[in-house]
Amino acid sequence: MKELRFEELSVHYGGRRGGLTAVDGVTLTVPPGQVVGLVGESGSGKSSLAKAAVGLSPVSAGRVLLDGADVRRLPKGHRPLQMVFQDPYSSLDPRMTVGESIAEAMPRDAYRRASERREEVARLLGLVNLDPALGGLRPSRMSGGQRQRVGLARALAGRPDVVIADEVTSALDVSVQGTVLNLVKDLQRRLNLSMLFISHNLAVVRYVSDVVAVMYLGRIVEAGPVAQVLGDPQHPYTRDLLAASPSLHDSDLLADDPAATGDAEPADPHDPPAGCRYHPRCPLGPAVHPGRTICGTTDPGDDADRGVHQVACHFPGAGIDPRQPRA
Template identity: 75%
Template sequence: MSVLEFDRVSVRYGGLTAVDGVSLTVPSGQVVGLVGESGSGKSTLARAAVGLAPVSAGRVLLGGTDVRRLPRRRPLQMVFQDPYSSLDPRMAVGESITEAMPKGTSRRARREEVARLLDLVNLDPERAAMLPGQLSGGQRQRVALARALAGQPEVLIADEITSALDVSVQGAVLNLVREVQRRLSLSMLFISHNLAVVRYVSDVVAVMYLGRIVEAGPAEQVLTDPRHPYTRDLLAAAPSAHRGLLDTTGDDALADTEPADPHHPPAGCRYHPRCPIGPLVHADRSVCVTADPAADAAPRPHRAACHFAA
C-alpha cells in the first residue's frame, strides 16, 4: 500500500497547465527528492496527491488504488512549507495533533499518543499546551511533522519544509526527517529547490522543468553524472558544495534567461530556448525544436527528456 505512483498526471488551471503528463513512482520505504526551479510544478504535483489541486488527467495511485477513491483519512499526509500558516494559531499544539488522529480512541490514549509523537520529533511533551505563536520556526515545523504522523501515514510528502527556517535549524530538521523516515519505514516525496538538501535525504532524484519530469534516477547517479542539460545547469548554479561534482564550465553555465511562459510552452523540448547544447549553440540540432524528447525518454540514461542525453 505504501507505493505512491503518479500516472501521466496533469493539472490545469484555465489555460495554464501547471503539471503536464507526469509519471513518477515513490517506491515503498524510499525517499524520492523532487527538485526544480520555482514555478516548475513541484508543489502543484504534491497538492494533487493529497486532493488540494484538481487532477485534470491521469491518476495518482496509492498501493494501486486511485487516491480519489480512498477514505478521507487516507494513509498519505503532507507537511507544508510554512509551519505557521499550516497550524491553527488559536489551537494548542496538542489539540492540533489530536485533530489529525483517527477517531475512536479514548481521551487518555490520545494524550499519550500526543506525548509520544512530540517525543518522536524531539520536542518536550509539555509543549502540547502551548500555542504555535509561542514556538520557534523549527519547533513549529516539528509540530507540523508530528501532526502529519498522527494520521498514521504510509506515505509522507514534505514540501520545501526547510526553506522557511533559519539556516541554523535546517540541518536539525533534516536529520529529524531522515531519522523518522527510516524508523517508521515511510515512503516519502521530498520537494526542494536545494540540491544539497535533496542529495542528503533522497534515494532517488527527479528533476522537474515547466511541468514535466526531465530526468530521474538514483540520487548519486543523477547528481554526479547528470544526462539532461537542465540538471547540469542546476548543478552549475548551485552553491559551491556542488562545484566538484562535474565540469560545469563555459557553455554549461545556466542560461541567463527566464523560463518560457508556462501558458505557451515552446514546441519540441521545453528547455531548448535556454539549452547550452541545443539549437542556440548547435544550429544543426533543429530536432530539439520540432520533436518532444519526452515521448521516447524511457530507454535513455535516467529517462532523460533530451535528444542528446546519451
C-alpha cells in the same frame, strides 16, 4: 510501506482556453520505503504535484495511485498520504493548541477516549524531539523549527503510508535546517515510510534521498538513483542546476556555454515552447547548435529512456556529437 505512483498526471488551473497547466503528464514512482527527492526551480510544478496527491490541487488528467488503488476512491476518513507544508507559520491553526492540532489529524476511530488522545499527542511530540509539555501551547509561542517539528508530528498522527514533505526547511533559519533534516531522515528510516521530498536545494536532496527526479515546466526531465543523477547528470537542465550549486560539483559539470543557459529567462509556463521545453535555454540545443532543430519540434519525452536512469533529452550527456540526435 506502500508505493506512491503518479500516472500521466496533469494539473490545470483556470479555464479550458486559458489558465495554466502546472503539471503536464507526469509519471513518477515513489518506491516502498524509499525517499524520492523532487527538484526544480520555482514554478516548475513541484508543489502542484504534491498537492494533487493529497487532494489540494485539481487533477485534470491521470491518476495518483497508492499500491495500485486510486487515492481519490479510498474510503472517507482514511488518510494514507500526509503532507508537511513549506511554511510552519501558516500551516498550523493559531487558535488551536499544538496538542489540539495534532489530535485533529488522528484517525477518528483510533483513540475514542480523551486520555488516549493525550497520550498519543505526547508520544508524537517526543518522537519529533519536543517536550510533551509543549502540547498546551499555541503556535505563536514556538519558534519556526519547533513549529515545523509539530507539522511533522501532525502528519504522523494520521498514520500515513506516505509522507510528502514540501520544502520543509526553506522557511527556517540555517541554524535549525540541519536539525529538521536529520529528524526527517531519522523518522523516515525508523518508521520505514515512503516519502516524496520536495526541495530546490540539491545538497539537501542528496542528503535525504534515494532517488531524485528533476522537474522543469511541469514535466520530469531526468530521474534515477541520486548518486547517478547528481554524480553523472545527463540532462542539460540538471547540469545547470548543479552549476548553480558550486559546493556540489566541480567546474567540469558546467554546460557547453554557460552564458546560454544561466542568464536566459525561463519560458512562459502559460505558453511553453514546442518540442523540448528547455531548448530556448539549452547549451546543447539550437540556441548554440543551429542544426539541432529536432529540439524545437519533437518532444524528447516521447522517446525518453525508461531504464533506471531516465532522461528526456535528444542529446543527453556531455561530449556528444552535435550532429547526431540520440539513437
